[in-house]
Amino acid sequence: MAAGAILAGAAAWGTGLRPGETAEDAMTLVARQGTAAQYTFAVRSTPVDDLYPGAERRLALTMTNPYGFDLLVTAVRADLVSTTRPGCAPVPANLVVRAYAGDLPVRIGAGAERETGAVALHMPNTVVDDCQRAGFTFAVHADATRDAR
Amino acid sequence: MRGRSAGPAGRRRFLQPLLLALGVAVALAAGGGVGRLTGWATGSPPETFTVYAGKVPRVAKPRVYRHTQPRISWTSVEIAPDRPAQRYLVTRHLGSVAQLACNVPAAAGPRCTDVHAPAGYRATYTVAATYGPSWVGPASEPSRMVETPGVPVPIAIAGATILPGAAGTPIVVRTAPPAARTRPSAAVSGPPAAPGIEPEPQPSEPAAGAVVPPVVRPPAPPGHGTPGEPAKESGRDPGQDRPGPIELPAPVPDLEPVEKELPAVTDE
Structure with a gap:
């Protein structure tokens, strides 16, 4: 079993939100070969662009494995790392990144595609005025192993 | 070898x-x-x-109607589809002096009556939308100028004494230090300000209808303005909405001291 690290990307699109609903966007993570023993997942991202105070956003993860062997995903994590505006700090008071919600470990079969879970974002009412029009950048980490079964 | x-x-x-x-x-x-x-x-x-935050959009130029008290209306804005702005801050501009005229919840409709508009003066209005406790959008373009019917008397607002000029154009003859002046889009709430004292802008969600009326008081005699500070003011040409400098008339005519209590604040 070869260890691999999945670096996840997002292909996301915004959706209209009715009052009381949680908007949902899709993130597609497509595997690619990094080195002989390491596999990564390429990022295809279309930014979500309409977060506002009180908004809740669910980013549904779909992982695609184009290889001829199974991958076993053991961990998924998203970390807020920076913003585009100096007065808007990358802190939970401005944007909360909730823990990955989904089954782990999860097997992605050879050549298969599977929705594995979701990462939710919440912009609290404490978000400061300087965060208007700010970009929030995340690093998404997913750890996987090559399943030799 | x-x-x-x-x-x-x-x-x-x-x-x-x-x-x-x-x-x-x-x-x-x-x-x-x-x-x-x-x-x-x-x-x-x-x-x-990367995900991006939205922004509170700018409200279009408001409409203003001349009545006993000016009536201002505007078009509502949305921060996202089906997500309207939550409040609107209407600011009255008397020359260079800006003051919150109305703080209107969106549910009350996109309009307000400026019950504290000083009689006899020409003013313009701007509107800014808000969402949540902290997000305030940019101020709209100023409305056309409107004159409130009545006889103008000197008034004091936020450290400035305003005198009636020609055709109701406000003339600011004494101005407080810049730090104490009102920002045009600032949300001002709480009790009425004492003459010459500017209330602190409130970062939290302002209370509905909490506005600060101007306080009418006699002006300082000519030559008794803030030492070292030139008489600074602004006015407008009758057909223009943009503020512009005008000359301070000299000498300032003698004025009858007036103390006028303004009505209590009412919700819009």
């Missing part, structure tokens, strides 16, 4: 470049290996994605 001694020297001369080249090759190989090991140790850098 020379031949024997020349032999090792010749070999050294022959081997030195080879040893040097070998050393360089070993160093490069080692460096490459370290680089590869570093790459393995840290793994690939995480890939990222």
Whole structure:
């Protein structure tokens, strides 16, 4: 079993939100070969662009494995790392990144595609005025192993 | 003898470049290996994605109607589809002096009546939308100028004394330090301000209808303005909405001291 690290990307699109609903966007993570023993997942991202105070956003993860062997995903994590505006700090008071919600470990079969879970974002009412029009950048980490079964 | 001694020297001369080249090759190989090991140790850098916050949009130029008290209306805005702005801050501009006129919840409709508009003065209005406790949109373009019916009297607002000029154009004859002046889009709430004292803008969600009326009071006699500060004011040409400097009339005519209590604040 070869260890691999999945670096996840997002292909996301915004959706209209009715009052009381949680908007949902899709993130597609497509595997690619990094080195002989390491596999990564390429990022295809279309930014979500309409977060506002009180908004809740669910980013549904779909992982695609184009290889001829199974991958076993053991961990998924998203970390807020920076913003585009100096007065808007990358802190939970401005944007909360909730823990990955989904089954782990999860097997992605050879050549298969599977929705594995979701990462939710919440912009609290404490978000400061300087965060208007700010970009929030995340690093998404997913750890996987090559399943030799 | 020379031949024997020349032999090792010749070999050294022959081997030195080879040893040097070998050393360089070993160093490069080692460096490459370290680089590869570093790459393995840290793994690939995480890939990222970005989400963007929205913004409170700018309200279109408000409409204003001349009544006993000016009536201002505007078009509502949304921060996102089906997500309207939550409040609107209407600011009255008397020359260079700006003051909150109305704080309107969106549910009350996109309109307000400026019950504290000083009689006899010409004013313009701007509107800014808000969402949540902190997000305030940019102020709209100023409305057309409107004059509130009545006889103008000197008034004091936020450290400035305002005198009636020609055709109701406000003339600011005394201005407080810039730090104490009202920002046009600032949300001002709480009790009425004492003359010459500017209330602090409230970062939290302002209370509905909490506005600060101007306080009417007699002006300081000519020549008794803020020492060292030139009489600074602004006015408008009758057909223009943009503020512009005008000359302070001299001398300022004698004015009858007036103390006028303004009505209590009402919700819009």
